[in-house]
Amino acid sequence: xxxxxxxxxxxxxxxxxxxxxxxxxxxxxxxxxxxxxxxxxxxxxxxxxxxxxxxxxxxxxxxxxxxxxxxxxxxxxxxxxxxxxxxxxxxxxxxxxxxxxxxxxxxxxxxxxxxxxxxxxxxxxxxxxxxxxxxxxxxxxxxxxxxxxxxxxxxxxxxxxxxxxxxxxxxxxxxxxxxxxxxxxxxxxxxxxxxxxxxxxxxxxxxxxxxxxxxxxxxxxxxxxxxxxxxxxxxxxxxxxxxxxxxxxxxxxxxxxxxxxxxxxxxxxxxxxxxxxxxxxxxxxxxxxxxxxxxxxxxxxxxxxxxxxxxxxxxxxxxxxxxxxxxxxxxxxxxxxxxxxxxxxxxxxxxxxxxxxxxxxxx
Amino acid sequence: xxxxxxxxxxxxxxxxxxxxxxxxxxxxxxxxxxxxxxxxxxxxxxxxxxxxxxxxxxxxxxxxxxxxxxxxxxxxxxxxxxxxxxxxxxxxxxxxxxxxxxxxxxxxxxxxxxxxxxxxxxxxxxxxxxxxxxxxxxxxxxxxxxxxxxxxxxxxxxxxxxxxxxxxxxxxxxxxxxxxxxxxxxxxxxxxxxxxxxxxxxxxxxxxxxxxxxxxxxxxxxxxxxxxxxxxxxxxxxxxxxxxxxxxxxxxxxxxxxxxxxxxxxxxxxxxxxxxxxxxxxxxxxxxxxxxxxxxxxxxxxxxxxxxxxxxxxxxxxxxxxxxxxxxxxxxxx
Amino acid sequence: xxxxxxxxxxxxxxxxxxxxxxxxxxxxxxxxxxxxxxxxxxxxxxxxxxxxxxxxxxxxxxxxxxxxxxxxxxxxx
Numbered sequence: 001x002x003x004x005x006x007x008x009x010x011x012x013x014x015x016x017x018x019x020x021x022x023x024x025x026x027x028x029x030x031x032x033x034x035x036x037x038x039x040x041x042x043x044x045x046x047x048x049x050x051x052x053x054x055x056x057x058x059x060x061x062x063x064x065x066x067x068x069x070x071x072x073x074x075x076x077x078x079x080x081x082x083x084x085x086x087x088x089x090x091x092x093x094x095x096x097x098x099x100x101x102x103x104x105x106x107x108x109x110x111x112x113x114x115x116x117x118x119x120x121x122x123x124x125x126x127x128x129x130x131x132x133x134x135x136x137x138x139x140x141x142x143x144x145x146x147x148x149x150x151x152x153x154x155x156x157x158x159x160x161x162x163x164x165x166x167x168x169x170x171x172x173x174x175x176x177x178x179x180x181x182x183x184x185x186x187x188x189x190x191x192x193x194x195x196x197x198x199x200x201x202x203x204x205x206x207x208x209x210x211x212x213x214x215x216x217x218x219x220x221x222x223x224x225x226x227x228x229x230x231x232x233x234x235x236x237x238x239x240x241x242x243x244x245x246x247x248x249x250x251x252x253x254x255x256x257x258x259x260x261x262x263x264x265x266x267x268x269x270x271x272x273x274x275x276x277x278x279x280x281x282x283x284x285x286x287x288x289x290x291x292x293x294x295x296x297x298x299x300x301x302x303x304x305x306x307x308x309x310x311x312x313x314x315x316x317x318x319x320x321x322x323x324x325x326x327x328x329x330x331x332x333x334x335x336x337x338x339x340x341x342x343x344x345x346x347x348x349x350x351x352x353x354x355x356x357x358x359x360x361x362x363x
Numbered sequence: 364x365x366x367x368x369x370x371x372x373x374x375x376x377x378x379x380x381x382x383x384x385x386x387x388x389x390x391x392x393x394x395x396x397x398x399x400x401x402x403x404x405x406x407x408x409x410x411x412x413x414x415x416x417x418x419x420x421x422x423x424x425x426x427x428x429x430x431x432x433x434x435x436x437x438x439x440x441x442x443x444x445x446x447x448x449x450x451x452x453x454x455x456x457x458x459x460x461x462x463x464x465x466x467x468x469x470x471x472x473x474x475x476x477x478x479x480x481x482x483x484x485x486x487x488x489x490x491x492x493x494x495x496x497x498x499x500x501x502x503x504x505x506x507x508x509x510x511x512x513x514x515x516x517x518x519x520x521x522x523x524x525x526x527x528x529x530x531x532x533x534x535x536x537x538x539x540x541x542x543x544x545x546x547x548x549x550x551x552x553x554x555x556x557x558x559x560x561x562x563x564x565x566x567x568x569x570x571x572x573x574x575x576x577x578x579x580x581x582x583x584x585x586x587x588x589x590x591x592x593x594x595x596x597x598x599x600x601x602x603x604x605x606x607x608x609x610x611x612x613x614x615x616x617x618x619x620x621x622x623x624x625x626x627x628x629x630x631x632x633x634x635x636x637x638x639x640x641x642x643x644x645x646x647x648x649x650x651x652x653x654x655x656x657x658x659x660x661x662x663x664x665x666x667x668x669x670x671x672x673x674x675x676x677x678x679x680x681x682x683x684x685x686x687x688x689x690x691x692x693x694x695x696x697x
Numbered sequence: 698x699x700x701x702x703x704x705x706x707x708x709x710x711x712x713x714x715x716x717x718x719x720x721x722x723x724x725x726x727x728x729x730x731x732x733x734x735x736x737x738x739x740x741x742x743x744x745x746x747x748x749x750x751x752x753x754x755x756x757x758x759x760x761x762x763x764x765x766x767x768x769x770x771x772x773x774x
Contacts, residue, residue, distance in 0.1 A: 003703040003738055003750055003752075004702060005615075006755075006759060009678075010606070010679065012765075013678065014680075015763075015765045015766025015769040015770070016762065017679075019765050043677070044677045044679050046679065048681035049680065103371075104369070107369050116621065116743060117744030117745070119724075119745075142742050145745075145747070149726065149728045149729060194740070197701075198747060222679055227758070230765075248751065249751045249758060250740055250750060251748075256748050259729040259747060262729065337377070337686075338689060348622070357686050543721075550721050551722045552720060554720075554721075613720035616719025616720055619702045619718065620702060620704075620718055620723065620741070
């Protein structure tokens with residue numbers, strides 16, 4: 001039993017779809033916060049099989065898409081510095097900053113390496129003692145503890161050439177800022193499954209309590225997402241608003257305490273700039289003072305140059321759920337996956353990329 | 364648009380196609396080249412198929428093969444995809460200074476064995492050596508020619524609505540086998556590359572007398588990219604069914620781990636055939652009788668359409684548009 | 698926002714484990730999941746185990762989905 005393919009079974013999916021069709025009467029708008037949910041929804045064609053009463057909306061939960069240009073520009077400036085090896089998760093390479101991308105500066109000769117794990121960056125640091133290795137710390141609460149663990153490992157092994165540029169962000173504050181803006185009317189939230197493995201479903205309780213919005217934590221297989229939508233529909237029809245878990249094999253209310261402790265040991269919350277959402281208080285993570293020797297922001301004097309945003313790009317509106325990619329004047333014309341203008345078209349989880357691949361072409 | 368060559372220009376996906384169409388074909392063009400089939404078909408009083416490929420795989424020795432075997436199979440397969448009987452190859456080496464002689468001998472033995480199996484002779488060649496650091500160990504170029512039997516008309520432009528699509532076996536083996544040896548990804552697997560010469564199987568498929576319209580081997584960019592190329596060449600809609608596409612558990616596991624889609628992972632010993640519906644069964648049977656087609660499956664069919672597209676029916680019964688590979692296959696975390 | 702998948706722990710050496718997913722084996726870091734043991738399924742994200750998968754809950758969920766499907770078939774028939 002692999003605990004993956006069983007949750008893709010077509011026959012069980014048909015059962016869930018039939019149940020949703022029977023129970024859904026009220027038109028509802030559910031948001032999937034997480035970019036990986038957007039990908040899964042499009043990959044399996046979930047929108048096509050849901051009744052007309054249920055619509056889903058993509059949220060800002062794509063760490064690549066929400067990384068602001070100033071942060072990308074800093075990484076690019078560092079990558080160009082002599083003696084620096086930049087270790088990056090693959091998703092980041094093609095994202096355009098104000099002027100260029102890591103992929104392009106690699107073609108110019110910068111030492112930029114794709115890693116799969118923070119452990120790979122530690123190995124690169126050990127293999128290259130005379131270079132500074134900068135790990136681009138991207139991701140939400142799922143990834144931040146892994147980066148924290150690598151910093152603690154670097155401390156234990158006395159590595160002096162391992163640094164992290166922290167772009168980590170926290171999900172609940174972003175969701176709260178979105179709800180406070182009043183720009184989108186939501187009837188339910190499909191909560192991110194792997195973020196919740198770390199934080200626990202408790203992280204979303206304030207949304208049910210203070211905003212009266214049903215929340216269900218979902219996994220990423222088609223049966224998980226359909227079960228989540230079924231549970232949200234049931235809550236709406238019964239006039240309830242609480243937090244439930246549709247990914248019970250992975251998520252508990254309290255989350256992973258060890259991971260939370262490691263994350264809090266190394267990082268502390270700070271204000272962070274989110275593309276399209278401005279600066280949100282206590283929504284980012286920075287390294288604590290006692291770990292400042294691993295903090296690339298502290299160790300390097302980074303001058304990224306003036307930031308600029310691409311003209312006409314409405315990535316910000318797309319991330320907040322205010323516009324769909326189809327409403328962007330650049331979508332499918334000057335902004336395509338091969339020649340992206342904005343982050344939402346580059347990231348394999350970005351709404352625009354997903355729409356483009358799955359037929360939202362605007363010819 | 365970039366002004367330097369990026370790695371993605373070589374991945375077989377969209378940027379690679381753009382490079383060919385916008386940069387290369389704008390300077391070098393003629394009707395034979397413009398057809399963009401896997402090999403060019405020339406009439407010398409009898410038709411000849413002619414093709415070339417360069418091989419830069421890293422690592423050069425991998426589970427299931429090496430750069431030598433690839434250099435023979437890749438080029439003879441391109442000839443076979445035009446229905447040709449591969450006959451002769453040229454062989455050119457670019458070798459980095461310092462490359463061990465024992466490794467070169469190992470590659471040569473692979474070339475000898477693969478040529479023997481494919482039934483081709485290497486009749487001309489060249490060797491160059493460049494300074495250390497100016498090439499990555501060994502690069503090989505092979506060009507091949509083969510005769511096309513009279514009456515055989517196989518081309519990516521001949522696909523028509525109603526054609527059945529037959530895939531010769533599980534996808535993704537080669538790409539994942541290579542990746543398992545790449546620095547930085549390091550996973551162990553029993554998977555080996557599917558690198559194989561397919562001309563024998565193709566000859567048996569043709570010998571059934573079936574109406575085969577097109578053949579293609581989905582290499583870099585994977586099955587998805589190949590189907591997109593073909594849908595454009597013939598201006599048709601291609602519909603495949605996800606549950607019918609064979610993929611080994613190990614490939615699925617590695618793809619899930621790295622965030623890849625098996626549809627975009629390279630193959631080196633598979634083909635996809637477009638066959639008239641009344642002959643599909645006999646072609647499928649012929650393929651299954653051959654060792655390289657034992658797991659062949661019908662995976663979809665061709666439909667009429669105003670604009671060419673490739674669509675896949677998912678496990679939920681919904682339809683999803685499948686595009687070419689964009690960029691390079693990079694492992695993703697999110 | 699997270700590609701993470703279930704894998705079976707085959708062996709443990711300190712804080713590293715050999716894990717298996719569909720025939721592929723790879724090293725995983727157990728620092729975030731120190732209580733994991735050989736024979737457990739863990740959820741792996743970028744090479745780190747982020748939680749032990751609750752196999753009993755997985756079975757219960759599938760049972761629930763089977764019940765939903767049976768009901769749907771009855772209601773249709």
